Amino acid sequence: MEYKPVRKVVSGNYAAAYAVKHARVEVVAAYPITPQTSIIEKIAEFIANGEIDNIQYVPVESEHSAMAASIGASATGARAFTATSAQGLALMHEMLHWAAGARLPIVMVDVNRAMAPPWSVWDDQTDSLSQRDTGWMQFYAENNQEVYDGVLMAFKIAETVNLPAMVIESAFILSHTYDVVEMIPQELVDEFLPPRKPLYTLTDFDNPISVGALGTPNDYYEFRYKLAKAMEDAKKVIHEVGKEFGERFGRDYSQMIELYRTEDADFVFMGMGSLMGTVKQAVDVLREEGYKVGAAKVRWFRPFPSEELYELAKDVQAIAVLDRNFSFGQEGILFNEAKGVLYNTDAKPLMKNYIVGLGGRDFTVNDVRKIAENMKAIIDKGELDVEVDWYHLKR
Amino acid sequence: MNTLFGEKKEGATKIVLKSVDEYPEAPVSLGTTLSNFTGDWRTFIPVIDDDKCVKCYICWKFCPEPAIFIREDGYVGVDYDYCKGCGICANECPTKAITMEKEEK
Numbered sequence: 292m293e294y295k296p297v298r299k300v301v302s303g304n305y306a307a308a309y310a311v312k313h314a315r316v317e318v319v320a321a322y323p324i325t326p327q328t329s330i331i332e333k334i335a336e337f338i339a340n341g342e343i344d345n346i347q348y349v350p351v352e353s354e355h356s357a358m359a360a361s362i363g364a365s366a367t368g369a370r371a372f373t374a375t376s377a378q379g380l381a382l383m384h385e386m387l388h389w390a391a392g393a394r395l396p397i398v399m400v401d402v403n404r405a406m407a408p409p410w411s412v413w414d415d416q417t418d419s420l421s422q423r424d425t426g427w428m429q430f431y432a433e434n435n436q437e438v439y440d441g442v443l444m445a446f447k448i449a450e451t452v453n454l455p456a457m458v459i460e461s462a463f464i465l466s467h468t469y470d471v472v473e474m475i476p477q478e479l480v481d482e483f484l485p486p487r488k489p490l491y492t493l494t495d496f497d498n499p500i501s502v503g504a505l506g507t508p509n510d511y512y513e514f515r516y517k518l519a520k521a522m523e524d525a526k527k528v529i530h531e532v533g534k535e536f537g538e539r540f541g542r543d544y545s546q547m548i549e550l551y552r553t554e555d556a557d558f559v560f561m562g563m564g565s566l567m568g569t570v571k572q573a574v575d576v577l578r579e580e581g582y583k584v585g586a587a588k589v590r591w592f593r594p595f596p597s598e599e600l601y602e603l604a605k606d607v608q609a610i611a612v613l614d615r616n617f618s619f620g621q622e623g624i625l626f627n628e629a630k631g632v633l634y635n636t637d638a639k640p641l642m643k644n645y646i647v648g649l650g651g652r653d654f655t656v657n658d659v660r661k662i663a664e665n666m667k668a669i670i671d672k673g674e675l676d677v678e679v680d681w682y683h684l685k686r
Numbered sequence: 687m688n689t690l691f692g693e694k695k696e697g698a699t700k701i702v703l704k705s706v707d708e709y710p711e712a713p714v715s716l717g718t719t720l721s722n723f724t725g726d727w728r729t730f731i732p733v734i735d736d737d738k739c740v741k742c743y744i745c746w747k748f749c750p751e752p753a754i755f756i757r758e759d760g761y762v763g764v765d766y767d768y769c770k771g772c773g774i775c776a777n778e779c780p781t782k783a784i785t786m787e788k789e790e791k
C-alpha cells in the first residue's frame with residue numbers, strides 16, 4: 292500500500308490520542324490532570340464512539356494507580372498506555388521504577404508542566420527530568436507531528452528493548468495548540484508496529500511465575516546491569532526505528548540529536564522540546580543577520596546521545612545550552628549532562644547555560660537573538676561571564 | 687516447563703545463576719526470589735498430617751512463596767527450598783492439619 296498521509300488539524304494532545312488509537316493500544320489506565328486531560332478524554336471518546344475496539348479503559352483514582360494498572364496490564368503482555376503531567380508524574384515516581392525494573396514497555400505521554408509551588412499549569416521540563424533515573428526512555432517532541440510520530444516509534448522501540456518510554460510535549464504550547472499533523476493510515480501503522488511480543492507470559496497457568504521477584508544481594512546487581520545495557524542497546528534501536536520511520540513515512544528520526552544548520556556554525560544552541568522550534572526559526576533570522584549559528588535539538592534525553600554530542604562538540608567553538616528546567620543546588624539539567632559527557636573527550640567547546648522559560652515564561656526569537664549577542668561577546672573574549680545565566684530574571 | 691530458568695526438579699526448583707548471561711531479561715522467577723532459597727530463612731517448619739487434610743487447598747492459595755504444591759495423590763506437599771516458615775498455611779488450615787515445628791538444622 293502506498294503511503295498517503297491523512298492530514299488533520301489537531302492539538303498535541305489529540306495527536307497523542309490518535310497515535311494511541313493507531314498503535315492499537317489494549318489498555319489505557321489514566322487519571323485526568325491539566326493539561327493532559329484532553330488526551331484521555333479523546334481516547335475515551337474514541338472508545339465511546341466505537342472507533343477503537345479491543346481496548347480496556349481503566350479510570351483510576353490517582354496517578355500512582357494509573358501507573359500500577361499500566362504495569363499490571365503490561366505484565367500480562369498487553370500494549371499499555373497512560374498520560375500525565377507534573378504533580379501527577381511525581382506521584383507516579385515510585386511506580387516508574389517498578390515499570391522499568393520489571394522491563395515493561397509501557398508508553399506514557401507526559402505533558403511538561405511546572406512543579407508547584409508556586410502553583411502552575413504552564414510549560415517546564417523539570418517534571419520529566421526529575422524522573423531521569425527511573426530507567427524510562429525519554430523523547431522530547433518539538434511539535435504536534437513529533438508527538439504523534441513519537442508515540443508510534445516509542446512503542447516499537449520500547450517493545451524491542453523492553454523498557455518503558457515517555458513521550459514529552461509542552462504544556463499548552465503543544466498540548467492545546469492546533470496544527471496540521473500528517474497521520475498514517477491504519478494498515479501502514481500495523482505494518483510498522485506489529486503486535487507486541489512479551490518477554491514472558493502470565494497466562495501459562497501450568498508454569499506460574501512471580502513478576503518483579505525479590506532479588507537478594509546475590510542477584511540484584513546483575514539485573515541493574517541488564518537494565519543499563521538495555522538502555523545502551525536502545526540507542527541502536529532508536530537509530531534503526533527512526534530510520535525505518537523515515538523510509539516508510541518520510542520523516543527521518545534516525546538521529547537522537549537533530550542538527551539544524553550546524554555545518555559551518557561557530558556556535559550552536561542546544562535544547563529540547565518545543566522551544567527548539569523557536570530556536571530554529573531564530574537561527575534562520577540570525578543567519579540573515581550574519582551570525583553563523585545552528586541548532587542542536589536533543590530528541591532523546593534517555594538514553595543520552597553522548598556519541599552524537601561529541602561529534603557536534605568537536606566542530607563548534609561554543610554551545611549555548613537552553614534549559615527549561617533546573618536542578619537546585621547545581622545548574623540546568625541538560626547542561627549538566629552535556630558537560631559531563633564531554634569531560635573525558637578532546638572536544639572542549641565553551642559551554643554556557645541559559646535558564647529559560649521556566650513555568651511557561653515566553654521564550655521568543657528575540658530572546659534567542661539576545662543570547663546570540665551574549666554568546667558572541669563571550670567567544671570574542673574567550674571566557675565565560677557567568678556559567679549559569681538566569682536570563683529572564685527581572686533585575 | 688518454564689523456559690526462563692533451568693530444570694525444575696520434582697517439587698523443588700534449584701536455580702543457581704552463575705553468570706550475568708544466565709539471568710533472564712526481566713526479574714521474574716518461579717518462586718518469589720530469583721536464585722537463592724527463602725527456605726534458608728526458616729526456623730519453624732510446617733509439618734502436614736495427611737490424615738487430617740481434606741484437600742481444600744486453602745494452604746496452597748495462601749502460601750506467599752508459593753511453596754505448597756499439590757502432590758499426585760491430591761494431598762499437599764511443601765517445597766522446602768522456598769518455604770520460609772512463616773506459618774500462614776498452619777494458621778489458615780481449617781482442619782489444623784499443619785503444625786509448625788522447630789526445625790533442627
Ligand code: SF4
Nearest residue numbers: 749769770772773775
Ligand atoms: S510456612 Fe509459610 S512459606 Fe512455608 S509453606 Fe506455610 S505458608 Fe508457605
Ligand code: SF4
Nearest residue numbers: 739740742743745779
Ligand atoms: S489447608 Fe489444610 S486441609 Fe486444606 S489442603 Fe492445606 S493442609 Fe489440607
